[in-house]
Amino acid sequence: MSNLMKVKSLALKQTQYPTRLEKRIRSEAAEHVQAHIDRNIARKLTPAEHREKKERKLFDEPNTLEAIVSVYKINDLSHPQTCFIIDVNAQENRLCGCAVIYDGIGVVVVEDGNKSIKRYGKLMLELIDWASAVKEEDEDESDDKPANKCVLVRLGCVAKLSVNKFTFH
Known part of the structure; x- marks a missing residue:
């Protein structure tokens, strides 16, 4: 968090309001984490696709x-x-x-x-x-x-x- 504060404060040159800066950094970090979770959920296989992938791995030999x-x-x-x-x-x-x-x-x-x-x-x-x-x-x-x-x-x-x-x- 402190590293992000330093980077953001140098980029924005707004060290007058450290609380506002910290709040903004925390919200950006939360958005980043949520975007990561959303991407993982979108890529996740359905149970039927997971079964099919496992069967392909175990038995298919093209x-x-x-x-x-x-x-x-x-x-x-x-x-x-x-x-x-x-x-x-x-x-x-x-x-x-x-x-x-x-x-x-x-x-x-x-x-x-x-x-x-x-x-x-x-x-x-x-x-x-x-x-x-x-x-x-x-x-x-x-x-x-x-x-x-x-x-x-x-x-x-x-x-x-x-x-x-x-x-x-």
Whole structure:
């Protein structure tokens, strides 16, 4: 405030009425702040525009004409909690494909854009604790089974998507 008083008083050469000068400076500063707030409000996105921008950021990839396919093999996919996590995250990432469980062994095939596949791959390979994701009765019966883990079998490109949603079999 004192800096503005000095600048204004030098520019106007009116130091006879410091109170009037201070009042004028305060009103100009308030106008400046209000103009700043008004500009921000005018630029603010509506909730629908904000949702659309977030979806574009997460899922749109305008430069890719092909889909990425990844195949994961899990030694024991019999625990219902991990099946639920796999299913829900595939749907949230808008992935297409399927998960097949046969005799406890699981294969998950997902396909879509690069961003979604990267997020899903991080979930499958790093975030899920596969060693603790086995049924308790299986742990008591046999100790000779290999440790439960998820392995990325294949990652590649295809020209177009072969299915349009994620399913569990």
